[in-house]
Amino acid sequence: DLRHGLNKGHPTTPIAKTVRPSQRKGIQSSRTKFVRSVVREVVGFSPYERRVMELLRNSKDKKARKFTKKRLGTLLRAKRKLEELSTIIQESRRAH
Secondary structure (H helix, E strand, C coil): CECCCCCCECCCCCCCCCCCHHHHCCCCCHHHHHHHHHHHHHHCCCHHHHHHHHHHHCCCHHHHHHHHHHHHCCHHHHHHHHHHHHHHHHHHHHHC
């Protein structure tokens, strides 16, 4: 029993905290990832995504960014979508 310093007070054993659902929010599960990939494979791309991919192929990056921002609402969402579509274009180039 120390009265002062870093190790003061009654010695106790720490209790491990349980993870709440709110702390797990946003983490993608493997099942969700798989389901989304299957849906993407079956359904394909929406018309605006096809247009954006065409703009990216023709190296009109700024126009693609502005168009995506207009459709999705925020610049951060637009950047994420452009990154996703550009990786898909690169993978399709590798496949051919």
